[in-house]
Amino acid sequence: MxxxxxxxxxxxxxxxxxxxxxxxxxxxxxxxxxxxxxxxxxxxxxxxxxxxxxxxxxxxxxxxxxxxxxSGYYKMSWLNNLKLNSSKITQIVNINAGFDETSFILNKKFETAQIRVFDFYDSRRHTEPAIVRARKVSSVFPNTQQINSRQIPMNNKSADIIFLLSALHEIRSNSEKIDFLKECKRILKPEGHLIIVEHLRDLPNLLAFSFGFTHFFSKKNWLDVLKKARFVETRESKFTPFMSIFVSKI
CATH class of the missing domain: 1.10.287 (Helix Hairpins)
Structure with a gap:
């Protein structure tokens, strides 16, 4: 499907x-x-x-x-600019907050890789009405696993790429985000990549979403939690003026 x-x-x-x-x-x-x-x-x-x-x-x-x-966001053409070596990618991980529009696309784009899909949604912590409604209509990728944000059921150094596409902002607590990112770091291979795509709490998104932009986090916040999770290198690029792509390495 x-x-x-x-x-x-x-x-x-x-x-x-x-x-x-x-x-x-x-x-x-x-x-x-x-x-x-x-x-x-x-x-x-x-x-x-x-x-x-x-x-x-x-x-x-x-x-x-x-x-x-x-903009072509769901065509994933923006991935080409990241210059990933697809021939060496064998394990993809895609993690969402219960609304998944990307796993089928990633599975097709990385045809030779295995993909594992996780959903970190926790109704006790992640209470935004929008994500509750989104979960009701989301297509579920086969074998998607429900997980705790502080534990990803994979071996150390087993993933080539972890995708967090417009999902991680649903974790509102910085401490929870840091714990979650530490888990991402644990399962990444030494040459692996963590790819986060998010709207930012910045001027373009203020102009676009008015006070709704407070649902997002600033660039400084993302760089800070990634640093505290001990990712040693993070680079940011823009996909449209309204979205940022953070690529982190361990």
């Missing part, structure tokens, strides 16, 4: 998984609009607020369409 993405799947996912924000936002917008007939608003302030609300609702959808539907 291969996961087939529909047109504007990224936008539809954002709307579906974060519908509580859109319901609240549209409700507030309607109430504020009706208040014009009750309160003697300064018309300039009124329209500034209206435009700001509309921008806050629409901008994430436009950016999501760009990143997830039109």
């Amino acid at each position: 291969e996961l087939k993405r529909g047109k504007f799947q990224g936008v539809l996912n954002i709307l579906s998984f974060n519908r509580h924000f859109y319901i609240i936002g549209i409700s507030i917008l309607l109430v504020f609009g009706l208040s014009l007939y009750i309160i003697n608003w300064n018309i300039t302030i009124f329209w500034i607020v209206i435009i700001a609300f509309i921008y806050g609702l629409i901008a994430p959808l436009i950016v999501s369409a760009y990143v997830y539907d039109f």
